[in-house]
Amino acid sequence: MKKNFNVQAKQQRAGWLFLLPASILIFVMSFYPMIEAFITSFKTGSSANMVWSEPILKNYIRMFQDDLFKTSVVNTFLYLIIQVPIMLILAMLLAQLLNNKDLKFKGLFRTMVFLPCATSLVSYALIFKSLFATQGLMNTVLLKLHIISENVNWLGTASTAKAIIIIALLWRWTGYNMVFYLAGLQNIEYSVYEAAKIDGANGWKTFWGITVPLLRPTIIMTFIMSINGTLQLFDESVNLTKGGPANSTITMSHYIFNNSFGDGVANFGYASAMAFVVFIMVAILAFINLKVGDTRD
């Protein structure tokens, strides 16, 4: 009995030892900066000599009076609400199609759908930018097809610029989520589908009755990841539209960046405060998501 305990203690010690390097790294590289950033969010002034703000919540109060910050929140949630559901449903349908056993060139199709994820965020944004430029390919094609009568300034008009950001996001991330669904689908026994077929369920019914419930954990994971990713959306806003025209497409992360490094402002206090608000938003949304998705009572 005593010996057994010793082995367990030994194993535990070994476990902690293995965990230690990674834990220390996370603390030093991740948690310590977070604490520092939290302290910074109560400070103001140039980064050479930051002082406690007066009142102490000045940066947080400013946020609620800042129209541009509100715009950035509205924009980010607009992208989130429109893009995430479309993307996840598309990804699920694609995964369903590509999971078909009888499909030929499956590998080729899977690679093609996943390929956008292999491109860098900046380069794909720049490619979209040139596609939708006033003298770009899209305008030329649409003009030739007589769908539009004159060149549209896609990225220079607020509504179309937002639409293009959403289209770009869909193009970039659908394949990424599809891979998770594919992996989830492989874990569903074919016999379950067979049984459903025998019972007379059609494709639509099996999809909603079997695939979706069995994929639930994957769906929740992709949802959380997508929400998190969209709330921190940065590259597309910066590279496609620079937040313009007139800051109408700016995202929260982009505005945070502008406050720390753009226009020589270097207002790290305000930027940290906003970053913490975004952090809280992500935490709340992820929590709701987990609660909704939790089937254990």
Add this chain to the structure above:
Amino acid sequence: MKKKVLSMLLVGVLAVTSLAACGSSSSDKSSGEKSAQSDDENTLTVYAWDASFNIPALEAAEAAYQEKNPDFHLEIIEQTQSSDVEDAITLAGSSGDYSQLPDIVLFQDHYIQQYVRNYPDAFQSIADADINWDDFGAEKTSFSTINGEHYGVPVDNGTVIFAYRTDLLEECGYTIDDVTGITWDQFDEIGKEVYAKTGKYLLSMDGDGNDLPYMMLQAEGVSQWKDGAPYITDNETMVEIINTIVKLQQDNVLYLANDWSDYTDQTIVGDMVAGVMNGNWIIPTIEKVEENSGKWEITSMPTLSGEEGYASNGGSSLYITGNCTKTDLAKDFLAYTFGGGEGSIATYDNALKDGGVITTCISAGESDVYNEGVAYFNDQAIYAKIVEMGSHVPVVEQSDFHYDCRTQIASAIQSITAGEADTATALETAESQLQQVIDGAAQ
């Protein structure tokens, strides 16, 4: 067995690469320290950007100073863009460690006041250098003078030129004199005609980083600032100028590009325009279209009243950093070359020849090189003209928040032209947004 060998190999590769990474990073660091500061007492280091503009000017200055001190060496550390220098100062200032900075930095005029105030230890005053400050355009030195003390030596000249395609003007029955000293309304009429007959816009600008309001306002002798506060909604001249810009845009006289590269590549190099108005550093961009050589000429800006307008936009100066220990050498070098000393003619002549850098130093601008005609501009002596125009630029109140203001005004113009807001509301939004930025930065 095979697997074991493979995994051992992988571990080995990993270990070696991580060691190599450590090794190279430490050696990088030591070489980095060396390049930002030199042990040699006759060597100065400088951060600068733009290999076709500022760097030839610095090389010209090095050569000129070697006449006086043959052992002198200027180590130019090229930066990709001006913001790299700003980031270097921000980094040094935030960490409190200035030891990585070079002896001298080239710095954008509109940013320097803010940086000297935010990071006072990053720069050294050069008030006691042997420089006759009256020999420079007053507008230029107003940027580098902080709390009455001189910090920087001017390099280039941001005097605004208005370049016109004389061949296209002629098609519509106008000469360069017909567009000199006109009102913006007259300009609008001519522009409409030019667009109708030739399909080209008479003016273009980057609608995102829109410099038009600032330049047009300065030509009127008015600032966007009054006693340090934004002067926008109550500023009648400002409102009038914004309305003018919107009207020009609606009349197809002005084209507002989506961003800077669209402005240069699409509108100017893409030959969409019959006129270009900006700081004279835009000239190399105009000259990229070789087939239009000889068809351009430059003149002053239109104004609201119809007098000839003069303004300045952009440009930079050289500053001695707080990390420089060879301050006497640095001051002497700057005074002798860019500061109007004995080597200034040699410096500025070669800077002009090799980089097209035009001086604000009045005595150096009288050199023969400046009076030579430039073939691209129909043999007009544009450099002498620019120096002359530069002397008329009115000094207007500047602010630490110049670019924030530019961003807000540009947004206002975009929302007016998109029909989302009227001038009054758009400017009100801009002003309150700007005030928030200022309040937020206050301690």
